[in-house]
Amino acid sequence: MNSKNKKIIVIVIVVCVVLLLVGTILFFKNANNNKSEVESMKKEAQKNTALSPEKLESITNNVTRVEDYVEPGKNTLEVDKIQGFTTKKSVKNSTTNQKDKKSNKDDKKSEKVELSDSNLIIEKVGSYTGNYLEDGSDEPIEKVAAIIISNTSDKMLQVGDITFKVSDKENATFRVTNLLPHTSALVLESNKRKYSDKDDYSYGNVVNAYLDAPDLLEDKFEVIKENGNLKLKNKTDKTYKKVYVYYKYVQSGGAFMGGITYRVPFENIEGKKTVTSVANHFSANTSVIVDVQIAEE
Template identity: 40%
Template sequence: MNKKKIGIIAVVCIAAIGIGFYINKSKKEEARNKVKEDYNLSEEEMNKLTDEEVDKLTNNKTKVESKEVKKPTKDSAEVDKIAGFNYEDEKKVGGLKLPYKVEKTDLVIENIGQYTGQFIEDGSDKPVANVLSLLVKNNSDKVVQYGEINIKVNGNKNAVFKVTNLPPKTSTLVMESTGKIEFNKDDKYKYVDSIQAKLNNMSLMKDKVQITKQEDGVIGIKNVSGKDLGTVYVYYKYFQEGGAYLGGITYRVKFENVKAGASVEEKTSHFSKNSSEILMVDAF
């Protein structure tokens, strides 16, 4: 092969590498722009995300969508349909035999895996990737008002999972409470401790309060009690496809000085009419 042909081949190879690099860079920029738009992030927040995290958020994300999905009911969880959750389809994960009955509680760990999507346990909705998460079921006939599961990871990390207002026989995908502990299939888990408080039921107090509006970002109520109410709290949870609630967190909206017969509204950025369920009302 003469020098001229070698030169031509070298130029073509360099050009191909350059084109490939440009295409790859364009795809990365496109993915970053999509994540930025989907999660409404600032440039500073985007700069903190690695390319790997962006890739996970692009291809395996959970957002609170506007499309209507079915609310969780007794035994309705379908783990393979829960968006954003990748789990180990094994009878034993990290040394814990599944399903794992949590001591001193009515909670059962059905699956262990990683969650990628919006982190809602602190109300921030920030994008996260590969957060250690548990699919937890309330296996009793009462409401688990508050539950806490403490697990040691590899003997040196404390992972805390908090569950609130979980109806009987329903499941929720609970993320590690700080969002900083990742899932690794080679990690070892050891149960440490747990807490539980239960309620017989959750009331909507229909004799005092009527829910008049459920729209994205807004909840409306009417005082039908016949007397002034000092404070009204409305509690709700997220849910998604897969028949389970999303997160251990329960959101609360506060209405103050609700006069007899009055209809009032409050803005709440987390409420979605198609993927939030009002579970309880407290009025006094």
């Protein structure tokens, strides 16, 4: 092989090597570009479909709550499961003398609460930390006085105003409305009074009004539940000028949350038609319709 042919072969080999290197570089570059593009698309998709922290927290809380929620009724109350509520617990010692036994008996005696209305029972007195619902403000609060109250009658407690003379000069007041028969509610002090072990909750005076167990008028209306909205479907051919739907929020532990009852008005409900009203506090999973009333014309 002469020198001229050798040079040609060397040039061909060099060109092939260069082309191979260029091809390899372009391949990896395109692959990286594609990978970057895919990652960019993934991030964009995640950005577009991601829930806001507030929305995610709301959904998470609802899922957690739904598992713990039991609709209030007879024998469903479990005070230990009520979120945010703390009650005074007696201290147990490894050794107990006669003086301690007497003290424990006095403590148990002082924890008993008597009400002027024998149909109502105070299950526990304590403090609540969470959102204040009694005025609809949802304001964050800490250690506000709270009671767990049960209606043992066969009628609905339409309104119950309870006053405790907790000290020589001060009162603690609580209001509960639309408490169904044989159900319980966590009720917060009306003036956001802080709870103190020194306050006297041994006797409460009650001013009350009862109604027969409510009729949800299911033969006339269907209430369709949505988060933040309620729909009222008129099953009849008659037009109703105004209908009120009442609902309460449900607390874990088989109790209503708050003495407050929310009321949603519906107007001019024509026969066989459906009307929608805003219900800001309503949750399809954690609220209960307690009454439906046709307004008097």
